[in-house]
Every structure is written in C-alpha cells, then in structure tokens.
Amino acid sequence: MPPIGEVEGKERAIEAMFDRIAPRYDLLNRVLSFGMDRWWRRRAVAALRRALPEGRAPGRLLDAATGTADLAIRAAEAFPSAEVVGVDLAAKMLGRGRAKVRRRDLDGRVRLERGDATDLSSAGDAFDGALVAFGVRNFEDLGAGLRELRRVVRPGGAVVVLEFSRPRAPVFRQLYDFYAHHVLPRVGRLVSGDAGAYHYLPASVEAFPDGPAFLRRMRHAGFRRGRWCPLVPFGIASLYTGVVE
Numbered sequence: 001m002p003p004i005g006e007v008e009g010k011e012r013a014i015e016a017m018f019d020r021i022a023p024r025y026d027l028l029n030r031v032l033s034f035g036m037d038r039w040w041r042r043r044a045v046a047a048l049r050r051a052l053p054e055g056r057a058p059g060r061l062l063d064a065a066t067g068t069a070d071l072a073i074r075a076a077e078a079f080p081s082a083e084v085v086g087v088d089l090a091a092k093m094l095g096r097g098r099a100k101v102r103r104r105d106l107d108g109r110v111r112l113e114r115g116d117a118t119d120l121s122s123a124g125d126a127f128d129g130a131l132v133a134f135g136v137r138n139f140e141d142l143g144a145g146l147r148e149l150r151r152v153v154r155p156g157g158a159v160v161v162l163e164f165s166r167p168r169a170p171v172f173r174q175l176y177d178f179y180a181h182h183v184l185p186r187v188g189r190l191v192s193g194d195a196g197a198y199h200y201l202p203a204s205v206e207a208f209p210d211g212p213a214f215l216r217r218m219r220h221a222g223f224r225r226g227r228w229c230p231l232v233p234f235g236i237a238s239l240y241t242g243v244v245e
Contacts, residue, residue, distance in 0.1 A: 011089065011116070011140050017197050018067070018090035024192040025093065026068055031191065032184055040237050041071050041133055044162040045078045047229070048129050051158035051241050058082045058128035062152060064117040064145075065089075065135025069097030069110065071162075075131060076110050085122070087115040118145040125154035133162040137208040146221035153244045159223060164201075165210035165230065165238040172234040180205065210238060218242040 021028070029037045052058060058079055063072040066086030076084045088094050094112045101110045115121055117132070118141050130149050139145035149159050167173045180202035188198025209217060215226040223242025231237045 014138055014140075015089040017194070017200065019092040021192045021194050021197050022068070022090065022092035022096055025096070026070070028188060028191050028198075029070075032187060036233070036237075038070075040162055040231055040239075041074050043231060044071065044131055044133060044160050044239060045074050047239050047241050048075070048131060048158060048160045049078065051160065051243060052129055053156050056128075056156070058157075060085065060127045062087070062120075062122070062127045062130040062149075064120075064130060064132045064149065065138065066097060066112060067093045067133075067135070069094075069100055069112055071131055071133040072097070072110050072112070073100060073104060073106060076106050077104075082109070082128075084110045085127075086110065086112040087117055087120065088112070089114065089116060118148055120148045120152055122152045124151050126152045127154065127157065129153060129157045130159045131162070132159070134164060136161055136163055137204045142209075142217060143221065146217060146223075150222040150244060155244050158241060158243045159218075161214075161218075161240040163208065163210065163214075163238060163240070164205045165208075165235055166205060167234040167236060168211075168230075169234070176234065176236055177202075214238075214240055 059082060061075050061082050061084045063075060063084060063086040066072050066088045069086050072084045072086040091114055094114060097112050101107060118139050130153050136145060153159055167176050185195055185198040189195040211228055215228050218226050218240060224245045225243045227241040229239040231239060
C-alpha cells in the first residue's frame with residue numbers, strides 16, 4: 001500500500017482534474033460515448049432493481065462518486081419513494097449536479113455531499129442499495145472503496161457498478177485502443193481545453209481490473225452472487241452486481 005501522503009496527493013490531483021473539466025463534463029460524456037452513457041446509466045438502475053428483493057421499495061440509496069449527479073437523478077426518478085445520497089470529492093462537479101437536481105425539482109429527495117467514497121461518513125447498514133458509475137477506477141484504494149460500499153449497504157441490499165472496460169475480441173480491442181489513445185484525447189482537449197484529463201481516462205481504464213478480476217475484488221470485499229455483464233458496443237463498458245447477505 002502506498003504511503004498515506006502519496007495517496008492523499010493522488011486524490012487531490014484527481015479532484016482538481018475533475019474540477020477543471022466540470023463545465024464541459026456532461027457534454028463530453030455525450031460526445032465521447034456517442035450518447036450511450038445515458039443508456040448505460042438506465043441499465044445500471046434496472047440492474048439494481050433486479051438485484052433488490054422483489055417487492056421491497058428502497059428507502060435510501062447511495063450514488064458514490066456521483067460527479068454531476070446524472071445517476072443519482074436517474075435513480076430518484078426510477079425509485080420515487082427513495083432518498084438518494086450522492087457523494088463526490090470534486091466540489092465543482094457537485095455544484096453542477098445540484099443545479100440539475102433543482103431543475104428537476106428533486107431537492108427534497110436527492111442530497112449531494114462532498115466526501116470520499118473510500119471513507120464514507122455514513123453509518124453501517126445505512127442504505128438499501130448503492131450505485132457507482134465510472135468512478136471505481138478512480139478510487140485510490142479499490143479494496144477500501146468496495147469494503148466501504150459493503151459496510152454501508154444493509155443485508156438484502158445490492159451494489160451495482162458501471163465502469164469502462166476493454167473489449168475482449170482482438171479486432172474490437174484494436175479499434176478501441178486507437179479511439180482511446182488518439183481520438184478521445186484530441187476531442188477532449190478541443191472541447192474542455194484539458195488534454196491531460198483525457199489522456200488519464202484511457203490510462204485508468206487500462207489499469208482497472210475489469211471483468212472476472214473485478215468480480216473477485218467484489219467477492220473479497222464481502223459481496224455475494226456477483227455478476228458481470230459487458231455492454232454494447234463491443235463491451236467498452238460493463239455492469240457488475242453484488243449482493244449483501
């Protein structure tokens with residue numbers, strides 16, 4: 001494990017990066033995913049619904065690494081009786097998320113808080129379920145983040161993780177690698193003015209233990225009945241589900 005000071009330094013760097021790109025973050029998500037990110041988030045919420053006990057309406061849900069709150073808003077609309085708590089380190093991302101929450105008149109049901117997903121302030125068993133979209137690969141300590149999600153979700157609840165992954169088929173992987181390393185950084189720089197952030201994205205995806213390796217990490221953190229579902233096109237994103245027993 002790296003020294004605490006080194007971990008905190010990396011966390012601050014990631015936080016600063018997301019604060020810099022916050023004004024163009026949503027636009028770039030749409031452009032760089034060809035609009036698929038919205039469909040992927042709908043799939044994540046649907047996966048959580050399937051993983052929860054049938055007939056039980058969740059009262060509280062967590063959206064860890066919420067960013068600009070797209071997934072938190074989607075969850076609140078899908079589960080009308082639930083309070084959704086979104087947590088993120090980047091204050092400017094949260095500011096944009098709060099504006100969206102107000103526009104959708106969800107202030108009373110979606111609460112956004114600044115915090116670290118690997119060291120949550122919530123009590124144990126505080127939530128019926130949790131979601132993370134495109135955030136776990138940014139956890140400085142992946143194991144700690146998964147253990148925190150396990151700690152705050154009560155028995156019978158579930159966690160759904162939506163994350164980028166690399167295509168398995170060689171031809172599609174080559175196409176993806178070309179797009180990720182040559183097209184994505186150029187578009188990201190043009191739209192956001194921050195080239196570094198969009199070089200970081202493919203590097204973080206390549207370093208992330210996706211597929212069966214991530215399911216093993218979830219199992220080690222205490223989740224059961226793990227499932228991995230690659231998403232179209234070509235498996236460039238995946239859904240992972242784990243249940244708390």
